[in-house]
Amino acid sequence: MILNEKIKAAEVSLTGVNGEDLGIVDTKVALQMAKEQGVDLVCLSLAASPPPCQLVGRTNYKEQLNREKAKQRKEEKGRKVKELRLSAYIEEHDYDTKKRQAEKILAAGDAVQLTVRLEKKESQEAKKLIEQLVKELAHCGVQEKGIQVSGKQVVAVLLPKEQ
Structure with missing residues (x-):
């Protein structure tokens, strides 16, 4: 200078x-x-x-x-992907807390990976839970790909909406 x-x-x-x-x-x-x-x-x-x-x-x-x-x-660093783990049978209060955390992360400009770990035969409940959460977070995030159901977990990635 x-x-x-x-x-x-x-x-x-x-x-x-x-x-x-x-x-x-x-x-x-x-x-x-x-x-x-x-x-x-x-x-x-x-x-x-x-x-x-x-x-x-x-x-x-x-x-x-x-x-x-x-x-x-x-x-240069790019955006971070932060993971939020849920269970298929989550209580309403815990669900609201995870939703607020996801909103805060998306507002900061980072991506959120929603993960539900599966026990036994919970894949349908887990998929419904993630679909509901993605729908409720549509105002601040966009789903990157479809919901991925693998053997032991159900995953969805949300990217922040561009303002």
Whole structure:
């Protein structure tokens, strides 16, 4: 990050504090404007000629950079898939709790894997339970694939809805 007097170019393409375009300005004039407004002159890129610069408060600029870096890191990681385990004969209170947890996870932008572990011959009850939960979570999530019934478990994956 090149600031204030460290900018060596004779003239810069200047952007104001509120994003307004101030045109191509002599570097000394831009520095004077920055001092008058109590902000810093920040060079955004050295690749262009004249280099684009912006008048910004130093703390605001650093916070903005940190937010952008954090957003990029999150996008690189991708979304997490969090598993919620249920039983086929779940009580209503526990069901409501799991539903709220799923809503919270989907609202945070992560995917939810709903898993019902099977004991004996519960596959029909488990499938009905997951179908009901998927239907009730339709306002905040979209089912990725169909409900998968394997030997020992029933699974459905919900992805968050894009706003």
